[in-house]
Amino acid sequence: MRKQSKCGGFVLASWLMVAMAGGSLVQVAYAAPEVKAPAARGVLERYASGAQLRLRWELVRNVFTPESPGGGTQARFILSNVGQQPLPARGWSLYFNVMDGVSTGPLEGKLVLEQVAGNLFRIRPAPGFAGVPAGQTLNIAYNHPDLVIKLAKAPAGPYLVYDDAPDVGQAIADYQLLPVTRPEQLDKGSSGAKPVVIVQDIYRRNANADWLPAAALPPVFPTPQHLETGGGKLKLAALPSISAPAALKTEAAFARSLFAAGLPASSAGAAALRLSVGTVPGSTSPEAYTLTIKAGSGIDIVGNSAAGVAYGLQSLRDLLPLPGSDAAGIELPELTITDAPRFEYRGFQLDVGRNFHTKQTVFKLLDLMARYKLNKFHFHLTEDEGWRLEIAGLPELTTIGAVRGHSAEPGVRLQPAYGSGPNPADASGTGYYTRAEYIEILRYAAARHIEVIPEIEMPGHARAAVKAMESRYHRMKAAGKSDAAKYLLNDFADKSVYKSPQLYNDHVINPGLESSFTFIDHVIAQVVAMHKEAGAPLHTIHVGGDELPSGAWEQSPASRAVMQKKKLESTAELWDYFYDRVDAILRKHGLYASGWEEMAARATKVRGEHKLIPNPRFTQRGFSAYVWNNTEGAEDFAYRLANAGYDIVLAPVTKMYMDMAYNANPEEPGVNWGDYVELDTVYDFIPLDYLKNANLPLVGKDALTDYGKRRIRGLEATLFTETVRTTERMDYLVMPRLLAMAERSWAPDPAWATETDAAKAAALHRTAWSGFVNTLSQRVLPRLDLERTGVDYRIAPPGLVVDNGKVLVNHVLPGIAMRYTSDGSEPNTTSKPVDGPISDKGQIKVAAFGRNGRPGVVSRIDNP
Structure with a gap:
């Protein structure tokens, strides 16, 4: 889509290039800036503009050396001047973002590669560079210090800037990533990185489930605690007569909406649908409910609270026929469901700092959460790359901290990140929620019984706030204001040397400044x-705490002064001081502290090895720690924190991070720093005993004590958005994996999770997994399609093998419609259906299709 806005004296038009699920590219034309300064305009008339350059990126090969056994990547840009004007020998820079960084320094061909800040880099000519005449191509070879396994780690958002027009960033619209298919490109050496997934691998993995008839599937999702069926049917020829107290008016309106599309208005003698708050036998959970359907008396939903009634209605929705059914009226089976969630915390985290997402997208997510009985929306509102919430009294947080784009001068806006490009009107780089919009989101969530938990990142991951408050300081100081430093977050005399995982060295809130706590108090109050x-x-407010880089604060005079005054021996104790202060601020406002696991951890050494231990300072404070790190060496850390007395939300990166790619294939969207997360990876998570099926040696690993089990509040699925610039990409990464998380957080452990006999556990797992994926393919996902929810969930590639001259086909979702071609074309809704082994010869291409005809990722195999 194309958007324009006036900014800095010239017109900027956004260029968006989105790598889609199948590896194709969607491109939208970029309008060159209208430059009003005569000198700058002359530069653009004499030399090639961004619109006259074609750029390709190629992964050349992976390289392994004794000094770097983990490997690095040789890559190159292929820059073609397709215009009529030259790219000159000097006076220009090519900017781009790279998530994990590149090797800087001189390049062949008299070029220099430099880091600007964070993940923003640039290439510029050195003395002796010859320029690129019209019609010529330049190869720019450079290196990545680590393996580039995912195309998501390739350079993004390239743009051109001339020295004589330093405020004009010209997006290079014609930019594509070349395929990664050659052996030297896919080589993983001895790094231990996982190989690519081929269609035969997919076939073998899919073979772990069986197709089941619809009658064998549970009728409600997530799986309820107790379900008893009767023998009769309740027939509805008209909208039920709905009765509910005034306190349940929202639930009554939702009930009416469930039937409005398929039935005429209520008439005399219509069946009754009664909603009430009462007592659910055997359950003290406020979210418990009973749903009773009887042929003679209608439908009764009783909840321990309004939330329970709402969940009963979601279960009733599952029992309704799929939209488009031909039968006149509706028949519902007689049954009684008594249900309650396993965990009180069933959450989803959305990061809108790295890439912004609109209020409408948030509404869509909240609807999805309500549908599957999730109740906590962890709203990650601030980051290094963006502050997304209007705060009264601090306009710079959004006028600067919510805006990304190119600028020659510091303090004007944040730099481009994650491919947002030079244009400050870019829809994912720039944006925030006004106070009114945030309140609207809160009310929308509350109506769906979802609690919004805002996150204000600190002390790290705070560059947007740090830079915004630094700009405020300079503005007010220039105006002669005596309180210019009132909200300042950084010590200008700080000489500390550090680098965050996101490559920043200027993004940390300084605990030595009283103004830091004045800022935090003001934001929390708002x-x-x-x-x-x-x-x-x-x-509660989630107050971050993750990934404070080693070395931060060490050479800050302000921090050193506080350490001396408070008799603190190390920056680890300064950390405790910081969160002591933050905790006091939260308590003043009647809140408790939530944060990432580092907030509850203390780094130490055991026999010379680095180890995280529960921080004894805060065990009795009521802190809620969200534990993401279950990687090598920390697999049991969540359990150790719970055993020590911390309340724990389980959000393990290898199981619950929705931004992780499904597999190791370069074109598969998502990142891979933690692991690859397939649908069954999420499904196989055992919350209270996840070491059982982790294939790990358990020596030295802690299990949950009975006390620790009571400290596990629940689960959270997490989406960080480095690679998520569109709602389509969000849907692809989140769904259907979120459904497996919903099942795990609501339903009790399945039998296979507690079975001690390995053979019996495997058989039980196959039965349960088959039930889950068939429920998704036959009930849950078709309803999303047919109800026109706009959720573009990932339709996985089919599995293929050649056996005795025929192509065998299967899918992770048994029974989903699949179609194929053998003539070189891409499968579509008119292609031949897959109804058994395929005998056609040649290259066979197969895709699965949703109920609305949307195709999934195409698989291909040669059948000679």
């Missing part, structure tokens, strides 16, 4: 006020 105005609950 957030509390917005929740109060919305009438939405606020019990």
